[in-house]
Amino acid sequence: MSFTLLAEQTLNGLQFGVMLFLMAAGLTLVFGVMGLINLAHGSLYMVGAFAAAAVAGATGSFLLGLVASLVCAAFAGVLIEVLVIRRLYERDHLEQVLATFALILIFSEGTRWVFGSFPLFLDTPAWLGGTVTLPFGIVYPVYRLAIILVGLAVALGLFWMIARTRIGIRIRAGENDREMIAALGVNISLLYTFVFALGAALAGFAGAMIGAIQSVQVGMGEPVLILAFVVIVIGGIGSIKGAFVGALLVGLTETLGRFLLPEFFKLLMEPSAAISVGASLASMSIYLLMAAVLLFRPRGLFGSA
């Protein structure tokens, strides 16, 4: 185990964490503002990835694919918000879970209907291919580095929007007191649709970015969705800052655990046993992290008590 390998894995963890943040940010915003738990958020991630793969495949342009992922996911978001989600704000969480579970079924099978069961592939563009040598002799793929930078830029943009712009003020006001801002003349249902579409676009964008590293297939969204739930539980529901810290924690724990735990057990036992024990423990590591956070802070690191 060398320093460069460790550094590379740390960067991978960072990359994973940044993408998880894009997922978790939408979920936590939608919960914070509308009080809605949305299981179909993973489907929007999938919609983004499929839109990007289809458009990039047809036009040959990766950038157009990214634009398509944003537009299609946001559009799908607006569509389900207006048709279904809007009716669920006043319902209890159980009904929200069920209705959005139904949406997952419809989205997944619908996508399988249109695109078939075989995975699509989204190629990284040539201008983001190859590797780059970072300081200390760390060799790292350009595309993954680009994901980290773009993800951080989007995160900064989101923080700026929430903290500094008029729409951000309205979103925060909506979290605190929806009747009051409705009384002040803000079109609350338009605001809700916007927040939902924003979360959808972020999820779709994350799906497209990850789609170029992994294959684009039906059911790709739900494992990420559940990880995003873990992120939110760790960070505290409704807190964007919590989502950011939680996402990086989960991303780093997951990636480094997978890398370090087998190495660690190799010191104690024979290699083949070490790899299987290490891999099993690594697969549980983020959930153990979540359990540990729950023990000390049941409302998450940045959750309001």
Add this chain to the structure above:
Amino acid sequence: MKIQPDAAQFPLAFKTVVLAGFKAAKPEVLLNAALMLALLAVPLWAWFADEPFLITLTTRAVIFAIAGVGLNFALGFGGLVSLGHAAFFGLGGYVMGVLAYHAQTYTALLDWPFVIEGSRSMLVIWLVAILLSALLALGIGALSLRTSGVYFIMITLAFAQMLYYFAISWPAYGGEDGLSIYVRNSFPGLNTMAPIQFFAICFVLLILVLLLVKFLARSAFGLALGAARQNEERVQAVGQMPYRLYLIAFMISGSITGLAGALFADLNRFVSPTMFSWQTSGEIMVFVILGGVGRVFGPVAGAALFILLEHSLGGLSDYWHVYLGAILLGVVLFARGGLYGMLTGREAAHD
């Protein structure tokens, strides 16, 4: 007041009971009876008509019903929206798989510090499945009940997912491929490989579980639990601890679903990580909702309806989940209270 059952009074008392029974025969009771009769009649007819597939299909419905009754105890009576009951369903399945695997290969499960052998006996497997599921529910519940509402949903989902990944990455018992068992486990006096006899076992277990839940719901514990769901502060004020009530309810709920998992694995003679997947958790919840939350027999109706839909829509199109999704959406948005709510004309089971 105690009724002395002496000879002269007995017919009168009997008459009163029967009359009271008819008075209490609300649509719900009739529906319960019709449902259980149908579940019994279909496989009996299939047995005479020599259609073993239909028996297996009904057995599936009965096992799913047990899993749903388990979840309904936490969800309907305790108000605990657990989206992680696949954890117990899968654990039950793996208890059967692991015990039978060791019995089948004549290897000990554990050599040290004491020897644990595998087993082929259903009774042993059920007992272990129930106990381990209760233990798992104690662990998951103790952590996730520190929170409530939407946190609880996400945390239960996450813990089930943890076990899913653990089952995949643990190579000793098949990993991602799962574990096959050659012969169904044994039950004293019965040939479990005969579909109708295995169905009978599952059906009797379903009745026992329903009776247990009915009894629990009317017991002091069940009443305290229902009260805690409606108003925690008041229950606390009269000296009950909601946390403890919820935890016990969660354990009972988990062990019932664990039993269903062991039966399901025995039905298929196969267990795989799919039993731990989030889809399984979602489907168990669908049984409860389709039938009607908080009604003892609700999940039975839900599971039967689910299997019926799966069977009829599955023949219609490969993409039958789209239709299932649409129906489910319709039920949640427009037919609150599920099948029972629609047929008995009341939306909620209580309060």
